[in-house]
Amino acid sequence: MARPRDLIERFADRLAGLPLVRPRTVESLPIVVDRRRVYVLPTGFGLFMALMLLAMLMGGLNYNNNPALLLAFVLIAVAHNSLVHAHLTLSGLRLIALHAEPVPAGKPLMLRLAFEASGNRQRSGLELRAGEEEAFLDLAPGERGEMVIAVPTLRRGWLSPGRLRLSTLRPFGLARAWSWLRPDTRLLVYPAPEAEAVPLPDLGGDGQSRRTRNHGEQPHHLREYRAGDGLRQIAWKSSARADRLLVREYEATANRELELDWFTLGKLDHEARIRRLARWVLEAERQGRRYRLRLPSAVVGPGTGPEHRHACLRALALMPHA
Numbered sequence: 001m002a003r004p005r006d007l008i009e010r011f012a013d014r015l016a017g018l019p020l021v022r023p024r025t026v027e028s029l030p031i032v033v034d035r036r037r038v039y040v041l042p043t044g045f046g047l048f049m050a051l052m053l054l055a056m057l058m059g060g061l062n063y064n065n066n067p068a069l070l071l072a073f074v075l076i077a078v079a080h081n082s083l084v085h086a087h088l089t090l091s092g093l094r095l096i097a098l099h100a101e102p103v104p105a106g107k108p109l110m111l112r113l114a115f116e117a118s119g120n121r122q123r124s125g126l127e128l129r130a131g132e133e134e135a136f137l138d139l140a141p142g143e144r145g146e147m148v149i150a151v152p153t154l155r156r157g158w159l160s161p162g163r164l165r166l167s168t169l170r171p172f173g174l175a176r177a178w179s180w181l182r183p184d185t186r187l188l189v190y191p192a193p194e195a196e197a198v199p200l201p202d203l204g205g206d207g208q209s210r211r212t213r214n215h216g217e218q219p220h221h222l223r224e225y226r227a228g229d230g231l232r233q234i235a236w237k238s239s240a241r242a243d244r245l246l247v248r249e250y251e252a253t254a255n256r257e258l259e260l261d262w263f264t265l266g267k268l269d270h271e272a273r274i275r276r277l278a279r280w281v282l283e284a285e286r287q288g289r290r291y292r293l294r295l296p297s298a299v300v301g302p303g304t305g306p307e308h309r310h311a312c313l314r315a316l317a318l319m320p321h322a
Contacts, residue, residue, distance in 0.1 A: 033166065291304065
């Protein structure tokens with residue numbers, strides 16, 4: 001569950017819309033978080049500490065209390081150093097990779113981001129936020145690590161991860177240091193399959209055809225003997241009558257390739273056709289059938305297996321929207 005955002009976080013989100021906030025446009029990987037794009041604001045606890053230190057300072061000056069003034073200045077120095085430390089925790093980080101496995105529209109896309117910590121500083125308490133979702137990571141000096149965050153998907157096609165916020169509250173929670181990431185990466189979202197199971201297209205009969213093979217169940221015809229034919233295939237009686245060696249050739253049943261055709265779904269609207277074809281692709285894969293996907297702009301296959309399934313679903317996902 002994502003925690004609610006505090007006042008400072010909401011204010012930081014409003015600042016993101018200003019034209020001077022970096023980055024102004026999307027960036028190609030790797031993305032380096034340098035000191036010019038790290039921003040720092042006090043948290044609610046930090047503001048309370050600032051008011052308390054101000055009261056201590058005013059009280060020490062009013063009563064000329066040197067120990068109180070010394071304590072106030074020491075705490076002010078510690079608070080200032082915590083802000084600098086938070087800034088340095090982010091400065092020098094690198095986003096080196098970003099990817100996600102495609103999912104059907106409506107399911108969360110698990111976005112994986114790989115970070116690398118340069119320099120000799122400990123990077124602890126890193127937080128990544130996308131929308132209302134969060135992920136956390138600690139990195140040792142020079143270490144690489146991965147964050148996984150769920151991104152909601154609403155429609156098929158290409159999805160941009162949008163603006164991501166990398167931040168930290170360390171070391172004392174007095175301030176939040178953050179930087180915006182806008183990777184120039186497109187992620188694929190498959191079309192959502194039809195909710196109800198729909199039988200695969202009718203092939204006529206039992207959906208099977210006859211294919212001639214050397215070994216099978218029923219005799220197909222006789223042919224001339226060829227080198228390599230087994231003795232059990234020779235039709236001895238027929239060979240004696242014909243005065244030459246004849247061999248029985250058998251036939252066996254074999255599954256016909258499925259034709260998943262866009263043009264046979266004329267009664268459905270544009271998106272309903274895509275959902276129906278996506279359901280058929282998944283069902284054909286489940287049954288281990290070879291299939292071909294025929295679309296207005298392309299023909300995919302025939303084939304079977306994960307790569308062919310991905311090619312078909314990708315073609316459906318990238319079809320123009322109605």
